[in-house]
Amino acid sequence: MAQSMLLYWSSGSPPCWRVKIALEEKQLQGYKHKLLSFDKNEHKCEEVKALNPRVQVPTFKHGDIVVNESFAACLYLESAFKSQGTRLIPDDPAEQALVYQRMFETNNLQQKMYDVAFYEWHVPEGERHESALKRNKESLIAELKLWDGYLEEMGKGSYLAGKNFTMADVVCFPVIVFFPRLHCPPERCPRLMEYYKMLKDRPSIKASWPPHWLEKPEGQDMLKNL
Amino acid sequence: MAQSMLLYWSSGSPPCWRVKIALEEKQLQGYKHKLLSFDKNEHKCEEVKALNPRVQVPTFKHGDIVVNESFAACLYLESAFKSQGTRLIPDDPAEQALVYQRMFETNNLQQKMYDVAFYEWHVPEGERHESALKRNKESLIAELKLWDGYLEEMGKGSYLAGKNFTMADVVCFPVIVFFPRLHCPPERCPRLMEYYKMLKDRPSIKASWPPHWLEKPEGQDMLKNL
Structure with a gap:
């Protein structure tokens, strides 16, 4: 296939x-x-x-x-390919609801990360404002706190929607990875950093790691001052 | 239940x-x-x-x-509730793929509509720029053209993902409705306007019509100059 x-x-x-x-x-x-x-x-x-x-x-x-x-x-x-490889959306209604919920919450984290890390890239020079960037940073910090709280509540070794790797992890990991890569202070999201370490060597993730990141393992520091 | x-x-x-x-x-x-x-x-x-x-x-x-x-x-x-009421996600892989595709494209239409219609609501006064609003308008016009083209290609009387009402319509109709409501010039999206007329009296949509719109059927004109 x-x-x-x-x-x-x-x-x-x-x-x-x-x-x-x-x-x-x-x-x-x-x-x-x-x-x-x-x-x-x-x-x-x-x-x-x-x-x-x-x-x-x-x-x-x-x-x-x-x-x-x-x-x-x-x-x-x-x-x-429901019955092939990892089952990414569980059948159990409560588990499924949580997978969907975290999947779609990912859009918030992604947008807020972009709005800070790539602010200069997205906003033309004459339209940039310190006040906007400050607001974006505050919003991202609050967002990180939320996700860190989700992991804290679910306990050590948990994936984003529970004990198993699911579609929530598939869609969110490629966003979460930007926080360590762009030098976000680890204290902003200690549980997310643990989660990152737990997942970074998972075969599916390792096999798909961005090739230009392998060449340049050190990312830029756009999130250093978060 | x-x-x-x-x-x-x-x-x-x-x-x-x-x-x-x-x-x-x-x-x-x-x-x-x-x-x-x-x-x-x-x-x-x-x-x-x-x-x-x-x-x-x-x-x-x-x-x-x-x-x-x-x-x-x-x-x-x-x-x-898969077998109850309208089947919103079809089993056929090609049909299903199109439903998912249009569902998630909805986020583009929604964001671009907000970025024009609610620009002043979202952006603090000191951070507003004519250049940004102009860019947002151009982006929304292009987006509308895309959706209008989808409907044009599928033919008269078609829903967003084909001959049947699906989850694509569930998630996108509440965005599309803002174009007639906020006085978008109909020539910007004639097929979407036909689609709107076809769906506005569907029982599920009529039953859930925003109550404050029933009281005030005439919306504001934020999209008048699109």
């Missing part, structure tokens, strides 16, 4: 990374893929455009089925 | 509305609910806080299960 899959992706993009983790967890190694450089604007290529009117990565194709939104691709893969 | 459900919600909030539509479609009428006023800040109450650390609506409880993110609540309801 994996041979009929094609993923266009970029190194270090959380949406791309989550699709790659899902593919690994569902034992779909061997899928075709094409690494495109953001810096060289390669993701704006004709091949991507033909499959994705947003001209973004990830762009993912399985046979004739095209599904590009990262959450959509992950849910599709879980559904299409 | 519906008697063991409790929804805290606000009138006119797209995330709240989508949970209400899902409840109607899954034949879960009779759920308990509490309407909270944004204007009076009622959604910041202790009852909500006890169930939702983000202190937001929707806040949704089914027995002991709490699931507050609107997409999470909708997916949970579909899964827990």
Whole structure:
């Protein structure tokens, strides 16, 4: 099945990374893929455009089925290969509800992380304000506290939605990884840092680690002053 | 089952509305609910806080299960009541992929609509820029064109993900409705306007129509100059 899959992706993009983790967890190694450089604007290529009117990565194709939104691709893969590899969405209603809840809360963490770490990248110079960045930082600090509290409450060694690795981890880990990488002070989220250490060597995550991070293990320090 | 459900919600909030539509479609009428006023800040109450650390609506409880993110609540309801009411996520892999794809693309449309219609509400006065609002408008116009194209391609009378009403419609209709309501020029998205007219009297949507919109059928004109 994996041979009929094609993923266009970029190194270090959380949406791309989550699709790659899902593919690994569902034992779909061997899928075709094409690494495109953001810096060289390669993701704006004709091949991507033909499959994705947003001209973004990830762009993912399985046979004739095209599904590009990262959450959509992950849910599709879980559904299409339910009994293969890791079960990422549990059947038990209470467990399932928590997986969904944490999955979608991830959008908050991702946006707030971007709003601080990539503020200068997203906001043109003449539109930047110290007051906005200060507000963004406060909001991110509160968000981290929330996630750290979730892990604290669930106890040592827990994944984001309980005792098992689930789709919540698939979608959120590629965001969480930016906190240690961009030098966030560990005291802002000690439980998340433990969680990061617990997951970073998981086979699906190791196999999909951004190649340009392997070349440059030390990230920039955009979250140093959080 | 519906008697063991409790929804805290606000009138006119797209995330709240989508949970209400899902409840109607899954034949879960009779759920308990509490309407909270944004204007009076009622959604910041202790009852909500006890169930939702983000202190937001929707806040949704089914027995002991709490699931507050609107997409999470909708997916949970579909899964827990799969064979009851309207089937919102089809089994066919290609159909399912498209439903997921449009569901998650909704976040783009919603954010871009907010970034124009509620720009002054979200951005403090000293941080507003004509250049940003202009960029937001261009981005929203392009986004509308994309959705209009999807409907155009699928043909007259089509729902967002094909011939049937699905979860894509549940999550996206409460965003699309803002375009006619806030006086968006119909020529910006003629197919979406037809889609709106086709859906506005659907029983699940009519039953969950924001009560303060019934009192004031004429909305403000924040999208008039799009």
